[in-house]
Amino acid sequence: MSAAGKSLTVAAAGLATGALIAARRAKSRRSRTAPGDRWLTVTINCAPQDVQADKLPTPLQEYGDHIETRIRPAPGDRGTELAVRLRNGGPDAAHSVPARLAGADPRQDLRRALREAKSLLEAGEVLQSDAPPTTHDTPGGKLVGLLSRRAGGEGVL
Template sequence: MARIRRLTAGALAAGGARRLADRLPQRAATDPRPGRWQKVTVAAEPERVLPAGRWPEPLRRLDGAVEVWARPAPGGRGTELAIRPLGGECTLPGFAAHLVGDDPGRYLRHVLRQTKQLLETGEVLRADRSPLERPGPVR
């Protein structure tokens, strides 16, 4: 009897999940511009992130290749900065694009990290090189 109850509860849960999934809007089908948004939350006001609509320095290198928007982050935690490629995604899928270096998403994430660092600290932070990469004798 307990087994029948568990099976019935599982079937009802699966049916409810399916019905809920059918109600959710399908954004990929409705958005005419392909490309995935890459987002970061910057600890700064929107006026400081995009002053007078001007893009921060790392993003200026991408002028004409990306779409940029900024809005207040949820919970008053700064500004949500987002970019996505105008031309859409690359033709190679995920890992294959990564192997040949043709992954625009990876480069966009890198530029967003640099922009966030520049806006929050005033400089792009760089990690120290390992002792094996430094010039001079190895200790």
């Protein structure tokens, strides 16, 4: 077999292997839990008996029967895990990215409510940063302000 024939065979084998790996990854992604079915969880610095499903802080009580809650001891005896998720599963994966970018994903509000509940259980109030952070309204400051408001729904900046 010529050198060109050998390299063509190696290239075809590599292409077939890559296609097989891609097919396996796609199949494993479909079998995972849908993004809307995921639990949102925080660890709270208090004993598990201090957090009761029927006496959750106001931000989570406002959801009523629209959320499921799960309360259990945190690993390593480090407080309590409080987990919540929307009962209807939230938006499907096809619509979640545009909704998240637009700030219209209902899970963003649930994340915010969960963080506020954590703050209320630990500190007795919802802690917020000082506003305005600077006295000069600059283009960079406006960008940081916009990103900070968006980050409230995602929990990260």
